[in-house]
Amino acid sequence: MAFLEVKGIEKSFGTVQVLRKIDFSLEKGEVISIIGSSGSGKTTLLRCLNFLERPDKGSIIVNNEVIFDAMDPATQRESEVRKKRLHFGLVFQNFNLFPQYTVLKNVTLAAELLAKERPDFKQNKKAILKEIQDRGKMLLSQVGLSDKLDCYPHMISGGQQQRVAIARALALEPDILCFDEPTSALDPELTGEVLKVIRNLADRNTTMIIVTHEMDFARDVADRVIFMDGGVIVEQGHPQEVFGNPKEERTKQFLARYKKD
Amino acid sequence: MVIAFGSMSRFRPLRWVVRTFVWIIRGTPLMLQLIVIFFGPGLLNMPFSWPSGESGRFVAATVAFIINYACYFSEIYRGGIESIPVGQYEAGQVLGMKKGQIFFHVTLLQVIKRIVPPIGNEVITLVKDTSLARIIANKEIIMMAGEYTNKGLIWPLFATGIYFLVFGGVLTVLLDWVEKKLSYFRV
Numbered sequence: 450m451a452f453l454e455v456k457g458i459e460k461s462f463g464t465v466q467v468l469r470k471i472d473f474s475l476e477k478g479e480v481i482s483i484i485g486s487s488g489s490g491k492t493t494l495l496r497c498l499n500f501l502e503r504p505d506k507g508s509i510i511v512n513n514e515v516i517f518d519a520m521d522p523a524t525q526r527e528s529e530v531r532k533k534r535l536h537f538g539l540v541f542q543n544f545n546l547f548p549q550y551t552v553l554k555n556v557t558l559a560a561e562l563l564a565k566e567r568p569d570f571k572q573n574k575k576a577i578l579k580e581i582q583d584r585g586k587m588l589l590s591q592v593g594l595s596d597k598l599d600c601y602p603h604m605i606s607g608g609q610q611q612r613v614a615i616a617r618a619l620a621l622e623p624d625i626l627c628f629d630e631p632t633s634a635l636d637p638e639l640t641g642e643v644l645k646v647i648r649n650l651a652d653r654n655t656t657m658i659i660v661t662h663e664m665d666f667a668r669d670v671a672d673r674v675i676f677m678d679g680g681v682i683v684e685q686g687h688p689q690e691v692f693g694n695p696k697e698e699r700t701k702q703f704l705a706r707y708k709k710d
Numbered sequence: 711m712v713i714a715f716g717s718m719s720r721f722r723p724l725r726w727v728v729r730t731f732v733w734i735i736r737g738t739p740l741m742l743q744l745i746v747i748f749f750g751p752g753l754l755n756m757p758f759s760w761p762s763g764e765s766g767r768f769v770a771a772t773v774a775f776i777i778n779y780a781c782y783f784s785e786i787y788r789g790g791i792e793s794i795p796v797g798q799y800e801a802g803q804v805l806g807m808k809k810g811q812i813f814f815h816v817t818l819l820q821v822i823k824r825i826v827p828p829i830g831n832e833v834i835t836l837v838k839d840t841s842l843a844r845i846i847a848n849k850e851i852i853m854m855a856g857e858y859t860n861k862g863l864i865w866p867l868f869a870t871g872i873y874f875l876v877f878g879g880v881l882t883v884l885l886d887w888v889e890k891k892l893s894y895f896r897v
Contacts (some may be wrong), residue, residue, distance in 0.1 A: 541801065547798070
C-alpha cells in the first residue's frame with residue numbers, strides 16, 4: 450500500500466465535471482509534478498486533497514488511514530476534517546500571507562493556536578512557545594530569510610513572500626506538501642529563488658505534489674510526472690518518459706505547444 | 711455586529727428576516743422611527759411604556775438611534791467582512807485553524823482597517839442626527855438655542871454650530887489616530 454492513495458475522485462461544479470475518476474498513488478519521499486493546460490483540473494485536485502473542495506465520489510487514504518470517503522459522512526465532519534487536513538500542506542499561487550503579522554508570526558501563528566489545545570500548554574507555556582519560535586526561525590533560515598523575520602509581507606518581494614508561505618506550510622510538519630502553481634504570480638526573475646527552495650526540499654526527501662507550468666523544473670525535480678487533460682490523468686510516468694517519449698497523442702500536442710514558446 | 715452576521719447567515723429564513731428589517735430601518739426616515747418608537751407603545755395599547763418625563767424621552771430617543779445606526783453599521787461590517795479575499799480564509803483552513811480562530815486571528819484586524827473610514831462617516835452623522843430628537847420634545851442642543859432665537863438672539867445658534875464642529879473635529883482626530891495605528895500593514 451502506497452503512502453498516499455487517491456481512488457476514483459470525481460468532482461463537478463454544477464453541470465461541469467472537473468475531475469473524472471482520478472486514481473494515483475504517492476510513496477513517502479516521492480515528488481510528483483502535475484502538468485496540463487489551464488482548466489484541466491489540476492488545481493481542483495489539489496484543493497480536494499486539502500479539503501478546500503469536497504469530492505463527489507472517491508476516497509483519499511494516507512498511511513493506511515482513510516481520511517476522506519465520499520460514501521462515509523463520518524469522514525467529513527468538520528472537527529475530523531480539521532485534524533486530517535494537517536496531513537497536507539498547501540502553498541498557494543498568490544501566497545495568501547496574513548498581512549497584519551510579521552514574517553515570523555505568519556510562520557508560527559497556526560502552530561501557536563494548535564499548541565493551545567494541548568493539555569500541558571498551561572504548565573509549559575513558555576517552553577512550548579519558545580520551541581515554536583525557534584522552529585519558525587529555523588524554517589525561515591532554511592528558505593534564506595533570516596534577515597526578514599520582523600518585516601511585514603508588503604515590505605518584501607513576491608518571491609520572498611512565497612518563500613515565507615513555504616516556511617509557513619512546513620511549520621506544521623505536513624506529511625505531504627502541495628504546491629499550486631507556486632511561481633505563476635511571480636516575475637520571471639523571482640521564480641528562480643522559489644524553485645531553488647522547492648528543489649532543496651526535494652533533496653531532503655520531502656513528499657511533494659507540485660502543480661506547475663514550469664516544464665523544465667517539473668522534469669528536473671520530479672520523480673514522476675502526471676499529465677492531466679479534461680479532468681482525467683492522461684499519462685503518468687518517469688519525467689524522462691513523459692517528456693522525452695510521450696505515448697499519448699494529447700500529451701504530445703501539449704508538450705509541442707510548450708516547446709514552441 | 712449581530713445584525714451583520716444575521717444578514718450573512720447561511721440559514722435562509724434568518725437572513726431574509728434580518729435583511730427585511732435592515733431594509734425597513736434604512737428605508738424609512740429616522741424622524742418617523744423616533745415618533746413611532748416613542749408614541750407607538752401608548753397608541754397601540756401595549757402593556758409596555760416609556761418612563762415618564764424627561765428620562766423617558768431620552769431613553770426612547772436612544773433606543774431609536776441604536777436600532778437605526780445598528781442597521782447602517784451592520785452593512786458596513788458586512789461589506790468589510792465580505793471584502794476580505796477568500797484566500798485568507800483558505801490559508802487559515804489549510805493551517806488547521808477553527809472558524810473562530812480564522813475570524814479573530816486572521817480577518818478581524820483586516821476588516822477593522824477597511825471599515826474605519828465609513829464608520830467615521832456614520833459616527834459623525836450620528837452626532838449631528840441627535841438634533842432630530844427634538845421631534846419627541848427631547849431637549850437637544852439646537853432646540854435650546856432655538857428658544858433664545860425666539861427671544862431675538864441669533865448667537866446661540868452659531869454657538870451650537872461651533873459645538874458640532876468641535877465635536878466633529880475631535881472625532882476626526884480620533885479616527886485619524888486609529889487609521890495611523892493600523893497603517894503598519896497593507897491589505
